[in-house]
Structure formats: structure tokens, C-alpha cells
Amino acid sequence: MAKYLAQIIILGTTMVGKAFARALRQELAASQEAARRAGGGQKGAQRAAANAKTGLTLEEAMKILNVEKLEESEQIDKHYKYLVEANDRSKGGSFYLQSKVVRAKERIDEELQNLGEQKQKKYRRGQPET
Known part of the structure; x- marks a missing residue:
């Protein structure tokens, strides 16, 4: 039981980390695009x-x-x-x-x-x- 719980926690943490990294990349790209449009x-x-x-x-x-x-x-x-x-x-x-x-x-x-x-x-x- 503890083994499965640990796997769920690790899997959940990995998913959240990937989603956070993806959101950070998107925000950086949007920021660069806004700066480019502003001149x-x-x-x-x-x-x-x-x-x-x-x-x-x-x-x-x-x-x-x-x-x-x-x-x-x-x-x-x-x-x-x-x-x-x-x-x-x-x-x-x-x-x-x-x-x-x-x-x-x-x-x-x-x-x-x-x-x-x-x-x-x-x-x-x-x-x-x-």
C-alpha cells in the first residue's frame, strides 16, 4: 500500500513539475512576443x-x-x-x-x-x- 502511495506522489509531482515548466516557457514566449510588438x-x-x-x-x-x-x-x-x-x-x-x-x-x-x-x-x- 505504501509503495503505491509513493508512486502516486512521485507521478503527481512529476506531472505538476512538467506543467509548471510548460507554463513558464509559454509565459516567456508571450513576454518576448509582447516586447517585439512594442518595438x-x-x-x-x-x-x-x-x-x-x-x-x-x-x-x-x-x-x-x-x-x-x-x-x-x-x-x-x-x-x-x-x-x-x-x-x-x-x-x-x-x-x-x-x-x-x-x-x-x-x-x-x-x-x-x-x-x-x-x-x-x-x-x-x-x-x-x-
């Missing part, structure tokens, strides 16, 4: 910090506010105002959705600020704007 280097670090700060990626924020380009500032403001008003709790809206809209606007503003800082740095170094 890597300083730009990737800035994006990762902004994503962590607001809890949204830039792509999610742009989908929430229904814009395709960051240069569409009038559209961003127009959609933001509409969605905040439409989801106002006093009008029967959802505070959760309203907060998602606010976070999306914050994320886009953060990205625009980062882009503005990068353009200023290039200008100071004498590099042409792209």
Missing part, C-alpha cells in the same frame, strides 16, 4: 510603462475610441466626449464603460506625449522629422 529598446519600454499605467494597450484604446490614426485628434475628442456622455450614470449609463473610455483617452494622450518628446529630441539633435 523593443527605449520605445518598447515606454510603451510597456504606458500600458501598465493605464491597463490598456494603444490598439485597445484606439478601438474603444473608434479611431485608426493618432493624428485624428478632432475625432478622438469627438468620440471621447460622446462616449463619456452616453455612459453617464445619471443618464442610466455604465460607470465601468465610462471608466474604460477615460482610460483609453489617457492611454492615447500618453502615447501622443511620448511621440512629442521623441520629435523634440530628434529636433534638438538636428535630425529631420519623419
Whole structure:
């Protein structure tokens, strides 16, 4: 009886160890893929910090506010105002959705600020704007 119990414990421990190792490899691969999509280097670090700060990626924020380009500032403001008003709790809206809209606007503003800082740095170094 003790022999079988020991075999069950060893088998269970082995299975859990393999599953943990597999999950760790998957998490590492996902992390590397996210870093690659963010652009890597300083730009990737800035994006990762902004994503962590607001809890949204830039792509999610742009989908929430229904814009395709960051240069569409009038559209961003127009959609933001509409969605905040439409989801106002006093009008029967959802505070959760309203907060998602606010976070999306914050994320886009953060990205625009980062882009503005990068353009200023290039200008100071004498590099042409792209």
C-alpha cells in the first residue's frame, strides 16, 4: 500500500513539475512576443510603462475610441466626449464603460506625449522629422 502511495506522489509531482515548466516557457514566449510588438529598446519600454499605467494597450484604446490614426485628434475628442456622455450614470449609463473610455483617452494622450518628446529630441539633435 505504501509503495503505491509513493508512486502516486512521485507521478503527481512529476506531472505538476512538467506543467509548471510548460507554463513558464509559454509565459516567456508571450513576454518576448509582447516586447517585439512594442518595438523593443527605449520605445518598447515606454510603451510597456504606458500600458501598465493605464491597463490598456494603444490598439485597445484606439478601438474603444473608434479611431485608426493618432493624428485624428478632432475625432478622438469627438468620440471621447460622446462616449463619456452616453455612459453617464445619471443618464442610466455604465460607470465601468465610462471608466474604460477615460482610460483609453489617457492611454492615447500618453502615447501622443511620448511621440512629442521623441520629435523634440530628434529636433534638438538636428535630425529631420519623419
